[in-house]
Amino acid sequence: MDLRNLHWTAVAKIVGLGAVLLVTAGVVFVWSGVYNVAASKDHLRITTWILTLIRERSIANRSFTIEVPPLDDDGMIRLGASHFEGACVACHNRPGEEINPIVSGMLPPPPDLMDIGKRRPPEEIFWIVKHGLKYTGMPAWPNTRRDEEVWAVTAFLASLPATAGNYPELAGLTRSQASSDERSVGGSALTACGRCHEREGTGTNGDRIPRLAGLPEAYLLRSLQEYAKGTRPSGAMEPVADLLSEDAMRELAAHYSALRPTAGNQSAPPDPEQLRRGEAIANRGIAHQGVPACLSCHSGRQSQQFPVLAGQHAEYIEEQIRLWRRGGRIGTPYGKIMTAVAGALDEAQIEDVAAYLGSLPPGRAAAPMTEVNR
Structure with a gap:
């Protein structure tokens, strides 16, 4: 055996021995319980640095391709604030208030979100709210098929700290009181x-x-x-x-x-042409697309299993039709019916019919027309 082979044989033995010792040390470290997992004891600095680096790079990498919709919509911010009050306040507390002393004992503790919009871009906030973070106590969104709900919370968080002073009204607290x-x-x-x-x-x-x-x-x-x-x-x-x-x-x-339905102000004056197009869909359907008249079921004169849509918020109707169109509400027999209908509508038709239904007096029982829109 020449010297070169002897050299590499020795190197291999040393490497192998090192690997065995490393694995053995790891097993002893784990089984000994020497590492303190108590939340009352902070991580080693190197541990904190590694965990932070891994977390930040993971968030940035997975949120990079997310397209951010407009987030300055008042209705979206209100929906987000309302959900924040019901689901997030227990740990993060209300904007401007001190974190609950119980949850402040978590490691890591829930962050102060007053300036989250300045510290993180919206796509990162969205990703964190939707997917949560391992080993932090931050849960994933209960149902990850509802991105519009996650965007609502994102819109509210991104609006801070500007909206903090108006939080009780945005979150509906003044309504309850x-x-x-x-x-x-x-x-x-x-x-x-x-x-x-x-x-x-x-x-x-x-x-x-x-x-x-x-x-x-x-x-x-x-x-x-x-x-x-x-x-x-x-x-x-x-x-x-x-x-x-x-x-x-x-x-x-x-x-x-x-409860007696109350009329509400529309976000913008309806366009007469759009209302005309929406009325045709709602009353007569679109036969060549396989779309029945909306009011053949939702007029208030049919089954009590169908909601009356007259006077419902146009924005809400639009969002629900889009949800059906992407298969987000297919889990029930009634959902399967609407999934097929919504899939036959294009975006302009969704906006038209939603605008028309939203323009009707709330709760009105409308009699559908029988002629089919060709």
């Missing part, structure tokens, strides 16, 4: 609903939140049941419905069905 209509249903359940949906004599907290007043009781009950089962996806509504008993669902459905 000013209302006294909790006598017919368990107070806590109705308070939670009322931050977003109608109270007696008031509208919803923004145009991205559906009007429930006057909708069929059977439809409202089924919706809550589907949210609770997870067959109707919503990161905002699934956690709420999951906490409700069957009796509470029935009481809430009856309560909102009995």
